[in-house]
Amino acid sequence: MRYLWIFHMMIIMTFLFIAAPSVFAEVRTGQAVFKDLIIDDDGREIKVSEPVILFEGQNYLPLRAVTNNLQKSVYIDEHTNNLVIGARFPNEEQPSKEPVEASQYRPSLKFDGQVSSNGIIIMEDNQKNVMFEKNGYSTYYPASTTKVLTALIALELGSLNDQVIVSENVNKLPSDSRRVFIQPGDALTLEQLLYGMMLYSGNDSALAIAEHIAGSEEAFAKLMNEKAKEIGAIHSNFVNPHGYHHPDHYTTPYDLALILKAASEHPLFLDIINTPVYKAVYTNKKGEKVVKTWDTTNSFLKNSNLAIDGIIGGKTGFTTPAKRTLVTVAEHNGHRYYVAALKGDSVGRYMDTRKLLKMAYQKRAAYDQEIIKNINVAFFDHSLEIGDQSIASPGQIFIYKGRTYISQSFLSQILADVDQLTATDNNIKINLEPKFAFEEIVKPLSMSLVKQQNKPHIQNKLIAHSFSSLLAFSYFKSHSFMVR
Incomplete structure (x- = not known):
């Protein structure tokens, strides 16, 4: 009996290898890039266990x-060699579903280095990819890098053309912090401020x-x-809105990088921090025209010896307790970088930032x-059948390492609306909504495509109807070859 079983198996495999025509x-x-696929x-x-493959721009x-997500089966019709998407077979085995975890296709990009600033961090694109940090979660005084948060709130709650009348409270500020020398009664736009x-x-x-947005410094805080x-x-x-020293006014490099990222989502913020010199024309309380020119304090925009490719700009800061602080936004090869350096020295904060950006660029390029x-x-090389429709699929479906892949755009046209919820370097998350419902009966299959010598091999799975009518072999009950 055992030898008879082996003999029958040899007959079946020989028949399949000879009879099955190539459809690929x-x-x-x-060139391809692999990402995790997450289905909502x-x-x-x-x-899911198989990745998304970005191939030739798709x-x-x-x-x-x-x-599987649409509760359908997919197989190759032996007579037409077409791919068929139909109702699920009874008792069909379900592909395994895995919980979301760290990507196997894109590890977290990190590097080591020596920097002089006491606390510093660099993020690539978002907080999920902290490439380097030194005391990144320890608290420090931010000094004037505080103003990034003030700008963020102003951009969200104010209007750039708002007329702002400077109050008498401006004279209560310490004289060493009144750098633009606006006076009570001056009328400037929010954008100029x-x-x-x-x-x-x-x-x-x-x-x-702060007073324009919230009515008072305390309310703005x-x-x-x-x-x-x-x-x-x-x-x-x-x-306070400016960062003048106060023992209860503090942040961390990580928090400051998050604030910088949020502000950088406003195009005007990026325009402002990328501006070396600005000329403001406004009126004083007497209605007289006042002209002021303000230069940036950011040496990245002033000193070509410090400059590095990709830097957009940032914000400097200094108080005696905080020492020298600096936040920087840069873009390079499609990625945005956020650097926050706290408690450094005058030149060291720039050198640290420059060093981390160069290392980040190199790490990204190598990856x-x-x-x-x-x-x-x-x-x-054949059609896709859905219900009673036969749809040509040139360049839309391929096999890679035994798995069948369909282009996202083609899928959206023929079977399900694909809502791409997120797309990162790590993964692509989608939601699938079927375009229609159908419950057609799937015809029993006697055989389907298997691998051939010298051809890209296709792994198939046995799960539905019988070979018994073909070879009278009673061991096979209800099965067919399904696409993987």
Whole structure:
């Protein structure tokens, strides 16, 4: 009996290898990037075992993961060699679903280095990729880098053309912090005050902005703390809009980088911190025209010896307890970087920032070279059948390492609306909504495609109807070969 079973298996495999025609004609080589695929399944995030493949400018999704989520089966019709998407077979095995975890395709990009600043951090794109930190979660005095948060709130709650009348309170500020020398009764726009605050670090500008937005410095400080908590900067406390020293006014490099990231989502903020010189024309309380020119305090924009490719700008700060502080935004090869350096020295904060940016660029470039792979794929050369529709699929479906992939754009056209919820270097998260419902009966299959010698091999799974009518072999009950 055992020998008879082996004999029958040899007959079956010989028949399949001889009879099964190739339906994957074109083998193509190209550059690909792999990312985790996360499917939002009624609010539950599921990471499937196969990745998304970015190939020749398109996202290709694992077809079995897609059809599984839509409660459908996919197989190859032996007679037409077409891919068929139909109702799920009874008792069909479900592909495994894995909880979301750290990406296997993009490890966290980190590096080591020596810096002089007491506390410093660099983020790439968002808080999930802290590439380097030294005391990044310890508290320090921020000095005038506080003004980034003030600018963020002003941009969100104010209007750039608002007319702001400077109050008498400006004269209560310490004289060494009244850098733009606006006077009580001066009428400036909110936009002009933002330039005065961010370029020339005027505490008088910051106070005028705070009073305009919230009515008082104390009320504005409350807004600052609320906003900080909202964006995740939970280890900070602010008591004024400008950063003049106060023992209860503190932050961390991590929190400050989060604040910088939030502010950088406003295009005008980036324009302001990228401006070397600004000319303000406004009127004083007598109605007379006043002309002021404010230069940036940021040496990255003034000193070509310090400059490095990609820097947009940032904000400096200094008080005796805080020492020298600096936050910087940079963009390089499609990625944005946020650096916050606290309690450094005058030149060291720039050198630290420059060093971390160069190392981040190098780390990113090395990683991109590693993940961009040349792969061979075999494109499907037949049609896709859905219900009673037969749809040509040139260049839209391929096999890679035994798995079938379908282009995201093609899938959106024919089967399900693909809502791409997020797309990061780590993963792509999608939601699938079927375009229609169908419950057609799937015809029993006697055989399907298997691998052939010297062809890209296709792994198939046995799960539905019988070979018994073909070879009278009673061991096979209800099975067919399914696409993987």
